[in-house]
Amino acid sequence: MSGHAGAADGRRLAVSVALEPMEADPIAQTPLEPDANSRPPNIVIRGYGQYYDVRTPEGIVRCTVRGVLKRARRKTDPVAVGDRVEITLTGPGEGVIEAVAPRLRTLSRRARGTEDVEQVILANPDQLVAVFAVAEPEPHPRMLDRFLIIAEARGLGAAVCVNKIDLDPTGELRRIFDPYRAAGYPVIETSATTGVGIDELRAILRGKVSALSGPSGVGKSSLINALHPELDLRVGEISAVTGKGRHTTTATTLILLDDETYIADTPGIRQLGFWGIDFEHLDRYFPEFRPYLDQCYYADCTHLTEPGCAVLAAVEAGSIDLDRYESYRALRAGTGDDR
Numbered sequence: 001m002s003g004h005a006g007a008a009d010g011r012r013l014a015v016s017v018a019l020e021p022m023e024a025d026p027i028a029q030t031p032l033e034p035d036a037n038s039r040p041p042n043i044v045i046r047g048y049g050q051y052y053d054v055r056t057p058e059g060i061v062r063c064t065v066r067g068v069l070k071r072a073r074r075k076t077d078p079v080a081v082g083d084r085v086e087i088t089l090t091g092p093g094e095g096v097i098e099a100v101a102p103r104l105r106t107l108s109r110r111a112r113g114t115e116d117v118e119q120v121i122l123a124n125p126d127q128l129v130a131v132f133a134v135a136e137p138e139p140h141p142r143m144l145d146r147f148l149i150i151a152e153a154r155g156l157g158a159a160v161c162v163n164k165i166d167l168d169p170t171g172e173l174r175r176i177f178d179p180y181r182a183a184g185y186p187v188i189e190t191s192a193t194t195g196v197g198i199d200e201l202r203a204i205l206r207g208k209v210s211a212l213s214g215p216s217g218v219g220k221s222s223l224i225n226a227l228h229p230e231l232d233l234r235v236g237e238i239s240a241v242t243g244k245g246r247h248t249t250t251a252t253t254l255i256l257l258d259d260e261t262y263i264a265d266t267p268g269i270r271q272l273g274f275w276g277i278d279f280e281h282l283d284r285y286f287p288e289f290r291p292y293l294d295q296c297y298y299a300d301c302t303h304l305t306e307p308g309c310a311v312l313a314a315v316e317a318g319s320i321d322l323d324r325y326e327s328y329r330a331l332r333a334g335t336g337d338d339r
């Protein structure tokens with residue numbers, strides 16, 4: 001598993017911002033305050049058109065964006081949910097975003113109607129938690145594979161949350177997720193209804209910024225509600241989350257669970273898409289393939305038909321799950337349309 005960041009991610013980011021050699025990017029030339037050693041830096045939790053809500057140690061500040069930032073970043077969103085930012089206050093609860101820390105990682109897609117403009121769904125996520133249900137709706141492993149590929153390709157940690165286990169009293173239904181455990185992913189079984197597994201889920205989220213992704217109806221909102229009992233402390237954020245009637249242009253909201261633990265309900269696979277993912281290297285995004293990749297006869301083996309392929313041999317031997325391999329093959333051999 002790659003990309004699991006430590007609990008002190010905010011601090012580490014602030015330090016690396018201060019130490020990084022400055023590039024041509026004018027944003028990088030405005031370093032954040034390094035004194036974030038003593039407190040987490042400000043983080044963008046939600047966007048509303050021209051406005052962004054920034055969580056600071058002093059509270060939430062609604063900010064506009066300095067024009068120079070917009071002009072400097074034409075190929076990506078100047079500011080995105082999850083960005084660590086420097087702001088100046090212009091009034092009570094109001095401010096301006098002056099600088100954005102370089103993004104360590106992003107969950108992104110191609111902006112609609114463009115060829116090469118990045119739309120950032122979530123900046124600086126540490127991990128992607130793919131949520132599926134054992135039933136209602138029936139799990140779709142090929143879709144889960146796609147979520148995991150996105151996480152691997154983006155350098156994020158990944159985990160699988162199997163919800164609604166109260167609908168699986170015999171434990172038979174959840175066996176469809178066994179190959180993911182075998183591949184090395186944490187698989188957490190939960191029931192938002194009964195509360196089973198919520199503590200375990202909370203434990204893997206702690207200290208990280210996590211994107212919760214999965215098809216609709218699997219129980220993402222129910223899990224988020226089950227995760228924070230301290231509703232009274234976070235009414236503003238909760239109402240923004242459930243926020244019916246509030247118009248937003250970016251769907252992502254970062255929900256604070258506790259200091260430095262955030263979750264974002266990110267969209268489904270269609271919205272995330274495979275933009276920027278290198279299918280030539282798809283094999284690297286299947287962790288259970290990795291032990292075999294340097295054992296194939298051909299260095300550039302695609303693991304589709306080549307003789308002497310160690311991946312195919314591992315599938316034959318039952319060391320690699322056949323369904324996972326088929327998922328790889330469909331995507332590797334497929335055309336852009338299948339992706």
Ligand code: GDP
Pocket residue numbers: 163164165166167190191192193194215216217218219220221222223
């Ligand atoms: P989301 O679309 O992923 O956010 O899913 P929701 O949280 O809206 O849940 C969809 C439906 O599944 C609702 O009717 C929930 O009450 C139900 N649900 C959520 N979690 C569980 C669970 O653990 N067990 C059962 N039986 N139902 C659940």
Ligand code: ZN
Pocket residue numbers: 296297301302303304306308309310311312
């Ligand atoms: Zn091979």
